[in-house]
Amino acid sequence: MQRWRDGDWQVRLISGGASVKTYRCPGCDQEIRPGVAHVVAWPAQGWGDLTDRRHWHSGCWRARDRRAPIVQRGRSAPRHG
Numbered sequence: 001m002q003r004w005r006d007g008d009w010q011v012r013l014i015s016g017g018a019s020v021k022t023y024r025c026p027g028c029d030q031e032i033r034p035g036v037a038h039v040v041a042w043p044a045q046g047w048g049d050l051t052d053r054r055h056w057h058s059g060c061w062r063a064r065d066r067r068a069p070i071v072q073r074g075r076s077a078p079r080h081g
Contacts, residue, residue, distance in 0.1 A: 001044055005065055008044035013037070014055070027060025 002009050016037040023032045032038045032055055039061040042053040056064075 002041075009041045010044055011061070012040045013058075014040055023055035025057045025060050026054050027056050027064055030057070032057060 002011050014037060016035045019032070019036055019038060020034050022034060023038070024030070025032050025038075037058065039056045039058050040053055041056060041061060
């Protein structure tokens with residue numbers, strides 16, 4: 001378990017050889033391609049709930065306290081700012 005500002009997280013390191021699917025990293029909104037080592041993290045309270053698990057680039061996971069969250073919007077959503 002890892003402790004962060006936003007709570008306690010269960011974290012699992014995934015080796016490149018064990019990574020066989022493409023995922024989208026919530027830290028940078030870029031793909032994590034098959035064969036790339038990365039991190040899977042989920043809230044400690046949501047241990048059994050697969051929908052809470054997120055696949056992160058290892059660097060994005062380590063830097064998550066220093067970044068603004070990525071806001072995902074639909075194509076038709078207005079852009080502000």
